[in-house]
Amino acid sequence: MRTGAKQATSGDLVCTVRGLVKTYPAARGRRGAPATPAVRASDGIDLDVVRGEVFGLLGPNGAGKSTLVRQLTGLLRPDEGQVRVLGHDLVRHPERAARLLGYLGQDSTALDELTVSLAAETTARLRGLETRAARAERDAVIEELGLGEVAGRPLKKLSGGQRRLACVAAALVGERPLLVLDEPTSGMDPVARRAVWAAVDRRRAERGVTVVLVTHNVIEAETVLDRVAVLDRGRVIACDTPAGLKALVADEVRLELVWRTEPPLEVPEVAALWKTSEAARAAGGASGRRWTLRLPPDDARAAIATVTGGPAFAALDDFTLATPSLEDVYIALGGRAEGAEGLVKA
Numbered sequence: 243m244r245t246g247a248k249q250a251t252s253g254d255l256v257c258t259v260r261g262l263v264k265t266y267p268a269a270r271g272r273r274g275a276p277a278t279p280a281v282r283a284s285d286g287i288d289l290d291v292v293r294g295e296v297f298g299l300l301g302p303n304g305a306g307k308s309t310l311v312r313q314l315t316g317l318l319r320p321d322e323g324q325v326r327v328l329g330h331d332l333v334r335h336p337e338r339a340a341r342l343l344g345y346l347g348q349d350s351t352a353l354d355e356l357t358v359s360l361a362a363e364t365t366a367r368l369r370g371l372e373t374r375a376a377r378a379e380r381d382a383v384i385e386e387l388g389l390g391e392v393a394g395r396p397l398k399k400l401s402g403g404q405r406r407l408a409c410v411a412a413a414l415v416g417e418r419p420l421l422v423l424d425e426p427t428s429g430m431d432p433v434a435r436r437a438v439w440a441a442v443d444r445r446r447a448e449r450g451v452t453v454v455l456v457t458h459n460v461i462e463a464e465t466v467l468d469r470v471a472v473l474d475r476g477r478v479i480a481c482d483t484p485a486g487l488k489a490l491v492a493d494e495v496r497l498e499l500v501w502r503t504e505p506p507l508e509v510p511e512v513a514a515l516w517k518t519s520e521a522a523r524a525a526g527g528a529s530g531r532r533w534t535l536r537l538p539p540d541d542a543r544a545a546i547a548t549v550t551g552g553p554a555f556a557a558l559d560d561f562t563l564a565t566p567s568l569e570d571v572y573i574a575l576g577g578r579a580e581g582a583e584g585l586v587k588a
């Protein structure tokens with residue numbers, strides 16, 4: 243496994259995980275429903291998260307990301323292994339997590355009855371701020387995330403994206419040294435997503451806050467992540483900086499072709515490309531009118547010459563050539579195809 247861990251002294255480590263194992267037990271099917279087998283959702287995970295970094299957890303659906311962060315936040319007890327946050331043993335003392343970290347879970351309904359404004363203020367008060375400080379933080383985070391217009395409305399009466407943004411606001415108040423955010427931008431429009439990434443980045447830059455971030459939106463998250471652990475079937479299959487991971491696939495470029503209607507498979511060169519594309523598809527590329535090919539640079543140049551010259555050109559709508567993204571790395575590492583597609587679509 244590629245680790246790429248920074249040389250950290252123990253004082254720099256905000257979060258360490260050693261030998262983490264969690265198996266969800268098998269369940270018997272009831273009323274005709276099929277039985278579900280046991281799932282080893284964390285299968286021996288070791289991680290070090292360094293002070294002030296934005297650490298991403300990436301992986302297909304069901305890889306074990308949420309299970310891992312729920313153990314990091316003291317909400318789920320591991321079967322084996324250690325979780326230490328800022329020197330505290332959270333397996334032994336899960337109750338300490340609440341004062342060490344701000345957590346945004348995948349679906350947070352606890353605040354639904356409150357207005358956006360009250361959700362932020364109440365969370366700040368619960369995190370030990372005096373009334374005046376809590377209100378100042380409330381106002382600042384509402385402004386920062388562009389929630390002013392909906393501040394007086396209960397969360398349950400907001401759209402999905404607005405509600406998620408309000409939950410992010412609540413997770414950010416109280417100046418916790420560690421933020422654990424599980425897919426914070428899911429369901430948000432691009433403006434809201436940008437506001438969230440900017441807020442995360444600002445806290446890291448100004449206050450050295452450490453962030454553990456689960457995300458499917460690799461292309462967006464790439465800009466804020468310092469390091470990334472790629473999870474698959476409960477294991478960390480790689481961990482490095484985005485640049486370090488991308489160097490693994492530096493000998494490939496990604497070519498995307500978009501056809502106007504049906505691809506001209508009667509052109510032999512295009513049919514040959516389709517075969518490559520199908521291979522790519524099996525590894526998580528695209529299909530139909532949009533093809534994704536991962537090729538050595540010379541082959542990509544030849545492919546472009548094929549599709550921009552001759553009879554194929556009339557059928558071509560657009561093409562793009564790109565250096566590898568984290569998604570390509572993920573696929574190169576052998577991540578499951580169905581999950582890899584989800585990585586960019588989410």
Ligand SMILES: Nc1ncnc2c1ncn2[C@@H]1O[C@H](COP(=O)(O)OP(=O)(O)OP(=O)(O)O)[C@@H](O)[C@H]1O
Nearest residue numbers: 266267281283301302303304305306307308309310
């Ligand atoms: N409460 C539970 N009981 C039984 N199995 C569970 C439970 N929660 C999760 N699992 C299973 O554990 C595995 C890991 O799930 P987890 O939610 O941690 O994955 P994830 O990487 O967060 O997925 P996603 O990207 O879809 O959110 C999956 O196979 C899932 O079906």
